[in-house]
Amino acid sequence: MSDSRILNMVQEIGKEAKKASRMLRGAGRAQKDEALKHMADALIKRRDEILRENEKDLKNARDIGLSSAMIDRLTLNEDRIEEMANGIMEVASLPDPVGEVIKMWKRPNGLIVGRMRIPLGVIGFIYESRPNVTVDAASLCLKSGNAVILKGGSEAINSNMVLVQILADALEKSGLPKTAVQMIPTTDREAVKVLISMDEYVDVIIPRGGEGLIRFVAENSKVPVLKHYKGVCHVYVDEYADLDMAQEICFNAKVQRPGVCNAMETMLVHKNIASEFLPKMLKRFQDAGVEIRGCEKTLEIYPDAKPANEEDWPAEYLDLVLSVKVVEDMNEALDHIEKYGSNHTEAIVTNDYNNAQKFLSEVDSSVVLVNASTRFNDGNQLGLGAEIGINTSKLHAFGPMSLEELTTTKFIVYGSGQIRK
């Protein structure tokens, strides 16, 4: 497709999304939940179409030699389609954030002022992930009253197109505009450029994928962007930690799913408990296949570790690799996190009340935990419902984003003839 055809096409999609968003603003919970139910039903009913289109993507993936892990991520089957449908029904069961008045107060002149939650409008969602993300994003945006423009990865284009077609048909059946959920039907990067330039139609861009994609979007977008680049998450094992608990939390934070952004990348250990804690802990990590890169003191205590260098401290390994540092005291841990952290997720293990409170108050991360695994930085796990992404810049939503984070508030004012003096 030529650049000018892409421009016209994406702008047309933007215009339609804007129109749809106005209609969605007024939709009540009953209508949105009914639409979600139709969407879930339609996925099950039309699963053969989905599998047929998915097969095309799988064939292309094999032809270009994608890794078996990538192919697994791409593969849909009846179970996975049912999971997607269940995910939609979970979103339907969540409360509707739209219309909630979160605060209301009376002014001395009698004006009654409230803040009412409203949808953001049109969300541009750019992602490189599995086809189920298409369905998650569409259902969260619909429930929060937003139209969404999806731009998925090229390897899943056929699967994504048929999924969106099915969702849009279901929307129409419920009396909502089918243009509330649209997919940009091209794999051309130019389409991303157009999408992030359309500030007249799009209210926010959420990119999800590799750091390269996210940086490209953040640096070139005229539309505000909610994003996180990386998660360099720390667990600090305090001198007053329960060392058994510390071992369980650190092991879970590193090993349970090392490839995700809320996995621990650096373990900070107070010097007073280092020689008791580290040998058992690091042995357990090594037995689980974790490569240890330690500071000098770590190496003194546990010579089997490799030496860490300056590049290790800011590194997001996303793998079975862990950097370990012995610190003089909690202030050194806080300084280390301040210098090398990514404002994502940090945890302390301690039984000391003051250290727990100090850590919670001073660490400048979207999620700060005491005596719990970093892996809990997740919309579902924190009780927000499904999540559409994590934001580590502080504007609008710091941390996991779910339905409320897809809304904003407007001021509503009930007067009785007040004028400004």
Place this chain on the structure above:
Amino acid sequence: MSDSRILNMVQEIGKEAKKASRMLRGAGRAQKDEALKHMADALIKRRDEILRENEKDLKNARDIGLSSAMIDRLTLNEDRIEEMANGIMEVASLPDPVGEVIKMWKRPNGLIVGRMRIPLGVIGFIYESRPNVTVDAASLCLKSGNAVILKGGSEAINSNMVLVQILADALEKSGLPKTAVQMIPTTDREAVKVLISMDEYVDVIIPRGGEGLIRFVAENSKVPVLKHYKGVCHVYVDEYADLDMAQEICFNAKVQRPGVCNAMETMLVHKNIASEFLPKMLKRFQDAGVEIRGCEKTLEIYPDAKPANEEDWPAEYLDLVLSVKVVEDMNEALDHIEKYGSNHTEAIVTNDYNNAQKFLSEVDSSVVLVNASTRFNDGNQLGLGAEIGINTSKLHAFGPMSLEELTTTKFIVYGSGQIRK
């Protein structure tokens, strides 16, 4: 100054601001309020220095032939310095938003999850206004725990520099870093470019000034921007309005201060009351010097008006000019606002319950009012305290921004050894 010297200088300021912001995060209300008190005292005590520097700006202004209105805006005197000091003390009297836990809940696994308000970090504030804005911005940022980098207009550079010097000295006296409030000491536009590119040091940019400045910042910033371009505010006089009340509200909305963004630019009038309402209303406007640009129906009822053309409907006059349109019904009014409005401020005058509720719910503006003047879109008037600006994009803060809007929330999690299954 050469571009590379400006680059180094602004980056150094950014680095210092980032360091200061870490110290401010931990400052309690008592310390911040004491600093504010010192700031207010110091302005009074050092007023002679302020007036001397202000005189330099005034001399330059006269030399380059600035208008007398501009010179008046720029002029400081003892009364105005006292007003600035009072403004600081008002900010001191507002509650501290930092540390407030706005919600807390317990998860099935026992995790206790809360959302705690924290400062944004470093605010870049770019403005073209009077010197008092320097003091307002500095005090709001300090109270909300943020460091601020100020970039004021060139015509006020000497006044702004001495004000910031005085504020910074007072900060230091209170044991807070003087780099919490810094002014970029150059009038070079290049400094703005550097400031909006430093996403490693600056968390948010707030531009205030003409549309040209704001567009430049919004289109070139790598840092998120909170802004509003313009206020094309509407009052809709419904068929069920109290016409006397409507007249007072519309007159106030247009005439009380026509040069500001929350003044009415377009009046929409239901056809059923147009012939009763318009003649008296428009006569009153004309007597007050307001130029009327009406639709065809307006001209039929009130031939003294000028005809409006298509450019009038999206225009922000910021002057004694008003466009007037007679509409068939409320839906036409809503459509007009949707098409030409700027998501800023809209009001309805009506005694009909359903129309009031429908207008409040459907109008997509940062402040929507029933039976009150659009001029109430203001942080002070709505009860938020002083304001640092208005945001008409929906991210982070929609509408007037005060202390709470200079914060974000992080998740704090109290655990007892929980790990993810």
